[in-house]
Amino acid sequence: MANSKYEYVKKFEVEDKLPPCNWVILRIDGCHFHRFSAVHDFEKPNDVNALMLMNSCAVAMLEHFPDIAFDYGVSDEYSFIWKETSQFYQRRASKILSLGVSFFTSMYVIKWRDFFPHKELKEPPYFDARIVCYPRAKIVRDYLSWRQVDCHINNQYNTCFWKLVQSGKSEKEAQELLKGTLAKDKNEMLFTQFGINYDKLPAMFKKGSCVYKDHVEETVKIDEAGNPVKRRRQMVVVDHIDIIGNKFWKDHPNILKED
Ligand SMILES: Nc1nc2c(ncn2[C@@H]2O[C@H](COP(=O)(O)OP(=O)(O)OP(=O)(O)O)[C@@H](O)[C@H]2O)c(=O)[nH]1
Numbered sequence: 001m002a003n004s005k006y007e008y009v010k011k012f013e014v015e016d017k018l019p020p021c022n023w024v025i026l027r028i029d030g031c032h033f034h035r036f037s038a039v040h041d042f043e044k045p046n047d048v049n050a051l052m053l054m055n056s057c058a059v060a061m062l063e064h065f066p067d068i069a070f071d072y073g074v075s076d077e078y079s080f081i082w083k084e085t086s087q088f089y090q091r092r093a094s095k096i097l098s099l100g101v102s103f104f105t106s107m108y109v110i111k112w113r114d115f116f117p118h119k120e121l122k123e124p125p126y127f128d129a130r131i132v133c134y135p136r137a138k139i140v141r142d143y144l145s146w147r148q149v150d151c152h153i154n155n156q157y158n159t160c161f162w163k164l165v166q167s168g169k170s171e172k173e174a175q176e177l178l179k180g181t182l183a184k185d186k187n188e189m190l191f192t193q194f195g196i197n198y199d200k201l202p203a204m205f206k207k208g209s210c211v212y213k214d215h216v217e218e219t220v221k222i223d224e225a226g227n228p229v230k231r232r233r234q235m236v237v238v239d240h241i242d243i244i245g246n247k248f249w250k251d252h253p254n255i256l257k258e259d
């Protein structure tokens, strides 16, 4: 109803437009996933299906929201980098945050069966979310490096911790044994006590997961002479590579390209 006496209530709404020309990072994180992973009996420290489910939801995000340039995920968290030029909902923070996190959560529920066909979803998964803006691609790269370093540190600790527990130590004893240890001590412990070469563990566990669009060459047909006819196509890819340093960004200059 236009111009009713109640219209004044709209004046209480606050303006929440994000600053222009900034990259927008939406990071979501599973709420109480320590319990959620125990209730659903996830493998420790890394459950491949749980991680692949997260990745699949991140692919759906990239496909659904055209302004997302890059996703990075580890454990129960995912970061979505929105292009600096995005005008999605006039850059309103509440819209980007709420639409992003609710879409991801719905996908998680819808796709659960694809990754856990024999496990009932016993609790509603839900995620918290925050938004941070960065004015330079360099800071976005540093942000992503920060998350990837975190992934490595946590994974190394968790791998040692669960190996110690599986070998008969209590959780408290494992914690005590790992207190104050450096990265090289943990690698040494894994190798000498458990015969594990940390470097050989799956890249998804050590480096997390990246989701982005890339040009991929595919064979469309074989011509009369028997030669493959190739076509370059843009595809959403998921991989587990180093995004610390410049190499990845030099190889993919368009992902975080500034206008
Ligand atoms: N077993 C197992 N647990 C996982 C896996 N991925 C995530 N988790 C659990 O999820 C937690 C994620 O860390 P946090 O986000 O700090 O913990 P949280 O319980 O979700 O706490 P809040 O985010 O503060 O609600 C880890 O500590 C693990 O307990 C997995 O692949 N396997």
Ligand SMILES: [Mg+2]
Residues within 6 Å of the ligand: 029, 030, 031, 032, 033, 034, 076
């Ligand atoms: Mg969490």
